[in-house]
Amino acid sequence: MNRTVKAVLSALPAMVVLVVLPRVLIGYVPSSAISKASSLLGVSIPGMVDDVAVFGFALAILSALQTWAYKWSIVKPATSTLHIVTSYILLLFLLGFGNALTFGTANLSISPSALGPSTSGIGSISVSLVSTFLALLVGVAVVMKVGQKWMKYGEDKRFHAE
């Protein structure tokens, strides 16, 4: 198969999963339910879908580039590294419910007023889901993966030169 065709095909999974699918799924949910969930959790759900789509485009381009590049070209490990790091930032973004800087902690501020009048007198409820363990160990795996990609590149380059 032509490597350009391969490159285009390799970009498809990221486009489908991160760009098309979230938009299709959100299309099935009534807009009133989305705005209620957004105000309840203090997170803009349509904004998150847009941000995930940006990650989807970036990952699709990087997938296409790394498939298109020759194994012995510096483009291959460079795009692979960027792809791995972008995927990791996407994981942190999802774990942080739209904030990658919290390193795996989702901080939600639930507004009781959105639940109904019976909750009057109760202040904002802060909820944190801490997944630092996942963020930390996946970070270790990312470092190992990047190292492995460059080791592979070194061997491919040597193999090509022989």
Add this chain to the structure above:
Amino acid sequence: MGGTKYSREVRLMGYCILALEALTLFTWGAAFYGNAATLATTALSSINPSSAHKMSLANTTTGVTLTVPIQGVGFFPVTVTASAQFMNGQNQTVSQVKDSVTVSPGEIRNLTITIPVSLVQPGTSLSSALSGYHLGIDLQVTSLYNLVALKGGTVIEPSAMGGGSP
């Protein structure tokens, strides 16, 4: 297109990465399940009147003691920390009570919160005694050295407890 046969080090590293990722996902999932299941089991059995492990309220010489039996569920030890902060109308902390308990899977231990006698006068009901205070409540369920946790907190105003500020 023939693939390069990579060295043993590169292949070994690949297997290590796969094993690390699988182990990480499994451990994280198990820890999160343990935290959520411990919280849910404790909450359900605490409020169920027919449960053998329901929470209890007792008057002691030091104040009113709330005892909640925490049941460990899952695969790892889980630490449950509860704290309550009593604040006056100017949001100044009048008193703070806190307790923490670590339970292993299958184990049941009591979490005890004692509301001091200075806040709960003898002869008054708990709700009327506390009705003048803003009450800050924090609950944490953690495992794996606090790397996996569920935390929650809120402030309840005096109006929600049926009274005004002191």
